[in-house]
Amino acid sequence: xELFTNQVLAGIATGAIYACMALAVxxxxxxxxxxxxxxxxxxxxxxxxxxxxxxxxxxxxxAFLITLxxxxxxxxxxxxILFKPLAKAPVLTxxxxxxxxxxxxxxxxxxxxxxxxxxxxxxxxxxxxLGSQLISTHQAGMIGVTVLLLLGLYFFFQYTRIGLAMRxxxxxxxxxxxxxxxxxxxxxxxxxxxxxxxxxxxxxxAPVVFLEPNMMGGVLIYGFAAAVLGGLSSxxxxxxxxxxxxxxxxxxxxxxxxxxxxxKLPIALALIISVLVVKPAGLFGRxxxxxx
Amino acid sequence: xxxxxxxxxxxxxxxxxxxxxxxxxxxxEGSLTTLLGANGAGKTTTLRAICNMVRSTGAIxxxxxxxxxxxxxxxxxxxxxxxxxxxxTFTTMTVEENLQLGAITRKDGAGIVxxxxxxxxxxxxxxxxxxQQAGTLSGGEQQMLAVARALMLRPRLMLxxxxxxxxxxxxxxxxxxxxxxINREDKVSILVVEQNAQLxxxxxxxxxxxxxxxxxxxxxxxxxxxxxxxxKSYLGY
Numbered sequence: 001x002e003l004f005t006n007q008v009l010a011g012i013a014t015g016a017i018y019a020c021m022a023l024a025v026x027x028x029x030x031x032x033x034x035x036x037x038x039x040x041x042x043x044x045x046x047x048x049x050x051x052x053x054x055x056x057x058x059x060x061x062x063a064f065l066i067t068l069x070x071x072x073x074x075x076x077x078x079x080x081i082l083f084k085p086l087a088k089a090p091v092l093t094x095x096x097x098x099x100x101x102x103x104x105x106x107x108x109x110x111x112x113x114x115x116x117x118x119x120x121x122x123x124x125x126x127x128x129x130l131g132s133q134l135i136s137t138h139q140a141g142m143i144g145v146t147v148l149l150l151l152g153l154y155f156f157f158q159y160t161r162i163g164l165a166m167r168x169x170x171x172x173x174x175x176x177x178x179x180x181x182x183x184x185x186x187x188x189x190x191x192x193x194x195x196x197x198x199x200x201x202x203x204x205x206a207p208v209v210f211l212e213p214n215m216m217g218g219v220l221i222y223g224f225a226a227a228v229l230g231g232l233s234s235x236x237x238x239x240x241x242x243x244x245x246x247x248x249x250x251x252x253x254x255x256x257x258x259x260x261x262x263x264k265l266p267i268a269l270a271l272i273i274s275v276l277v278v279k280p281a282g283l284f285g286r287x288x289x290x291x292x
Numbered sequence: 293x294x295x296x297x298x299x300x301x302x303x304x305x306x307x308x309x310x311x312x313x314x315x316x317x318x319x320x321e322g323s324l325t326t327l328l329g330a331n332g333a334g335k336t337t338t339l340r341a342i343c344n345m346v347r348s349t350g351a352i353x354x355x356x357x358x359x360x361x362x363x364x365x366x367x368x369x370x371x372x373x374x375x376x377x378x379x380x381t382f383t384t385m386t387v388e389e390n391l392q393l394g395a396i397t398r399k400d401g402a403g404i405v406x407x408x409x410x411x412x413x414x415x416x417x418x419x420x421x422x423x424q425q426a427g428t429l430s431g432g433e434q435q436m437l438a439v440a441r442a443l444m445l446r447p448r449l450m451l452x453x454x455x456x457x458x459x460x461x462x463x464x465x466x467x468x469x470x471x472x473x474i475n476r477e478d479k480v481s482i483l484v485v486e487q488n489a490q491l492x493x494x495x496x497x498x499x500x501x502x503x504x505x506x507x508x509x510x511x512x513x514x515x516x517x518x519x520x521x522x523x524k525s526y527l528g529y
Contacts, residue, residue, distance in 0.1 A: 168393050175380035180368035180397035
């Protein structure tokens with residue numbers, strides 16, 4: 001029983017990271033109708049920035065905040081430079097854009113910081129949390145930061161005018177323009193926020209997976225699985241999906257014979273396919289009906 | 293009476309296809325003007341051109357200032373509220389959020405709160421449903437919401453695209469009654485596009501008839517309604 005509880009709690013901790021990645025993916029998907037394959041690499045690059053700052057002697061939380069700001073601005077810049085011009089381009093053109101972005105960021109990180117694996121610090125320590133062997137302080141910290149982030153985002157989108165405008169621009173762009181919302185900038189803002197959320201996920205998971213240019217590959221696939229499971233049209237679903245995928249991953253690795261650590265990733269892919277076959281809209285997504 | 297909206301030689305295009313062929317008309321401050329015409333005559337395109345939602349040439353002046361080459365969201369800031377065809381409801385949001393979105397360009401928080409109350413007084417059904425998702429409202433209620441959302445801008449000019457579309461006759465009467473009241477009491481100038489010519493002519497003071505992208509007739513709504521020849525050849529009743 002203790003093993004079970006332990007695995008569930010550890011699953012919630014990594015699930016928090018998947019939830020952040022899924023949320024970032026869904027935010028951009030809502031704004032431009034495309035999946036950002038480079039979301040993980042953007043998060044990885046941000047994490048390297050924070051690491052570099054700490055190497056230069058900046059304290060953890062200062063580096064954390066500077067990285068958030070950097071990621072926000074970088075996300076907006078990527079949208080303005082690369083994806084705004086592609087707004088009316090066909091799907092495949094956008095996919096090519098995302099793959100290019102993936103390759104550019106991945107290689108640049110390798111060029112600047114090389115591909116060796118680096119230690120990444122945790123501000124929470126890794127002692128047992130509250131004296132319990134079930135969960136470490138870092139895992140508790142991951143859950144705590146994510147919950148704070150989600151609450152903050154909830155209040156932002158529900159109770160601020162700019163949040164309302166962003167939701168309106170994503171749901172009915174034409175009507176949004178007709179009430180005077182600059183939908184183009186709302187999309188850029190969505191990119192900035194998604195990139196910042198991704199950077200939080202990167203900085204929280206780095207002490208676990210270690211810092212290197214390919215660190216987010218697996219994490220992003222789990223993030224996609226979470227987004228698909230919860231429904232690409234539902235930010236709430238993406239978050240729930242993230243936690244479910246985290247728990248599912250750990251339990252499958254522990255209890256299904258032969259899965260172990262090595263086969264965890266195919267489980268995520270199998271999950272994506274199963275959801276797409278059985279319930280394409282996801283658990284909380286809406287069916288998109290198009291008039292033809 | 294001063295001219296509020298002046299449109300000269302308006303030509304609009306969807307890709308290679310020209311939809312308006314040099315259309316000119318004007319609208320006086322405080323008036324309720326209607327654009328009539330059959331399906332495909334260019335009524336909706338005219339409204340869309342005013343808000344720069346379709347490629348067009350020609351001069352569009354609002355209160356003496358040119359609107360050409362301004363983005364849709366900037367034109368709203370002149371005080372032009374457009375209720376598009378199909379109502380443009382934010383269906384996944386609540387009724388109250390829809391009203392707040394109508395006022396998203398305004399900065400006066402207290403004024404917005406009191407205007408929402410004013411809208412609930414105009415349209416009591418919206419107050420009953422204010423926490424409900426707007427997509428769950430009936431067609432008539434959604435049209436009321438669309439008009440209320442437009443009024444939240446405190447517009448000087450309201451553009452309405454076929455407000456009667458898909459509504460029961462009684463609901464249409466109701467709605468047109470409210471539009472008349474808004475025009476008289478709140479001093480909002482209204483440009484309404486309609487296929488239901490009979491009703492629109494009862495409501496409006498000024499009328500234009502469009503056929504294949506050109507104005508073919510204009511005058512006082514009363515005169516056009518009383519002219520049997522025009523009615524038969526252009527308005528079909």
